[in-house]
Amino acid sequence: MTKEGKKSKATLQIEDAPGAAPVAEQPTSGGRRMTLNMGPQHPSTHGVLRVLLELDGETITSAKPEIGFLHTGIEKQFEVKKYQQGTPLTDRVDYLSNLTNNLGYALAVEKLLGLEIPPMAQWMRVMLCELSRISSHLTWLGTHALDIGAMSVYFYCFREREEIMKIFEMFSGQRMMTSYIRIGGLALEPPRGWHKVVSKAVEQLAKGIDEYFNLLSKNPIWCNRTKGIGVFPVDMMLDLGVTGPMVRAAGVKMDARKDFPHTSYDKFDFEVPTRTSNDVYGRFEVRMEEMRQSVRIVRQALGGMPSGAWQADAPHILLPDREKMKTQMESLIYHFKIVTEGFRVAENSVYQVVESPRGELGFYVVADGTPNPHRVFMRTPSFGNLQALGAMLQGQVIADSIAIMGSMDFVLGDVDR
């Protein structure tokens, strides 16, 4: 690539709308086009996303999303950290569903190591991931409704989300950056009295979800602004790399929890909700139904939580119990070795897929025999989904662009990494 061939990032020439169909000429403003910068500080982009819109009157003739403002080089940082030090980095990628990120990374490294995780840790992982799915969807619902103009939903959603945050704090000591799912099991023993707290919160959530659904689905303004908006052909969606609730609202039953079962998800009874309307309202319905299914999974986990160890039996990989470390020589040596040197992973590579609230989250971990990963690539759902934004906005009215962007539910930390 020569330097002259490279255009500046601020070029207003718009050519990056992969898959966009040509728009029919509409005589709205006598052919005068206006270029509008949406973001990087626009509130409805939920982060630092810049969208270059070319407008003909109220109609968007082309849209070019520009990303990279939040690029922090997390994938590069993985390469200088030891395997166990990578877990806190995964929290910071998709900061609304950090436990799912923890899970993806832990599963990938466990596959490389061939570790067997005890059933109690697996069920606990499932329960916490589903709670984090509910919390992520609640954040989405609140902010999406706020964008479209329904303000009170935001307060209700954040009130319920706070209960889930309290559960996370109880388990890990942290509200958001939990790092609770570690390589080989969990970070800490589950706290005393967790069962009571989680059951109480879940009952409240189950009631709340139905309430919010009625609050919006019977709201004529909400329905007018979402029904029939943002329809996009499903084959184009798949071609552009869209995953998660977006394709499920278009009738494609694709969910990594069912298709590639991990963490004993196959032992739980749940449905993958789909809709065929393929509009903003359909995506809303799918996410609401997903929350109900998550409540169902959490209830099953509460009812049948196995007892036993919460960490795998692998003294050379997992830090020993504090008490043992102080009394047993062998544990002290393992502790010293893990902290100073880390554990080595034989040369191999693995691609592990988990279902994040936003879609397919993949961790590609390449090991080279040293205690540091050679390469960690995160296939984040928001990046794949955002790629379709340019094509989706083309030909839409500018007021609808807010609803469409909201329905995609991207997190810019997840896009830029």
Next chain:
Amino acid sequence: MLPEIAAENPTALAVQTEYPEAIVDAKVASDGLVLYISPLLLTPVCRLLKELGFDRLTAVTAVDWWPRSPRFEVVYFLHSIKNNVRTRVVVRLKEAESVESMCVIWRSANWYEREVFDLFGIEFRNHPNPERIMMPADWEGHPLRKDYPIHGFKYSYQDE
């Protein structure tokens, strides 16, 4: 040449019968088949894989094996919804070697290939928009290369 471990995989067999010279190496990983393809035959093999049902290109990334040669591996993650199968296609590239863009086969390759170009400096021929995506347009160097220090070239913490 198909190694024994992948000899019974239907996808590997289909590629082997159609393009016998294409497969450099193959293995079966825990997440599915891994095919090492010669860079010259990447486009026809990918077209064939799409016909075989791999309708989604999930992601494209690269691995830098510096100072080994060939230095780079470009990895294509494929997914077939119909058959519920995942496959990785790997192309090994020497330094300064380029590879054909897959945008004409799967449009999702667009941003992923831009990202690989930006962070690794691997060029994709016939890419519709070969610009940087993560780093600023005037950035020098490609940060995910192994010879690029973690703190960049501007500061050195060793001199202090």
